Amino acid sequence: MVQLTNISDKENVNMSGKNIGDASSKLPLSRVKTIMKSSPNVDSIGAEVIFTVSKCTEIFLQFMSLGGLKRCNSQKLLDYKGIAELVNTDDKLNFLSEVLPRKMTFREAKKLLQTPDDDDASESSDEA
């Protein structure tokens, strides 16, 4: 669908079917900037850096979606379980493990709480 837009876009479409390599950001750059600035000790950020991070996040979302779907029971529906599974099995996604924890049933949580020797597990079930 992007193929017809203009000549300068052509190479990007070839690079990746999902037109990842183009110069327009799908995410709102002003919002990306706000999020970046909320990080401590970050004051001014150049336009190119904001664009780079924004594009990077698009690629990240693609990575998460495809990886999450692979871990879903049905290949027709991407659900939370698949994403949480991906987050908790891929080491480089460790930074998300508290944001997107694996879900457990109350029964499972209770069982975990009752096994005092497993410290880590009981802690995380507390938070969840």
Added chain:
Amino acid sequence: MAEKVEDLNLPLSVITRIVKDSLPNGTNVSKEARTALARAASVFILYITSTANDIATKSSRKTINTNDVLKALEETEFDEFMEPLSASITEFRKNAQEKKNRLSTGKKSLENGDGKADTSSKSVEEIEDDDEEEEENA
């Protein structure tokens, strides 16, 4: 800048579009999965920003440049993103250069301009106020 917590959320509609574009046609995405991915994206931005900021600080620079972001990706093991990303950066620089030329040559270059370049340079304009030196640094 970020006065409300909602200011740190990315619009769900945009997230959904990006996610659906990445998945095979006809795949559905549950509501919970969408909000989870939106949250993950916000946290990812912060994660990369703070890693890149550390890299800049280590080389005693105050502002993050594009190379810091690329190094941050390497450090966080997301190096697989670098290839598609560098294509976008090249495109972005080309557009920025074109825009510069257009401004200096005036109306003449209007005919080369296309809608796409215009929209992207518009959004660049909005945020360019901070500092433009970054482009040269990178």
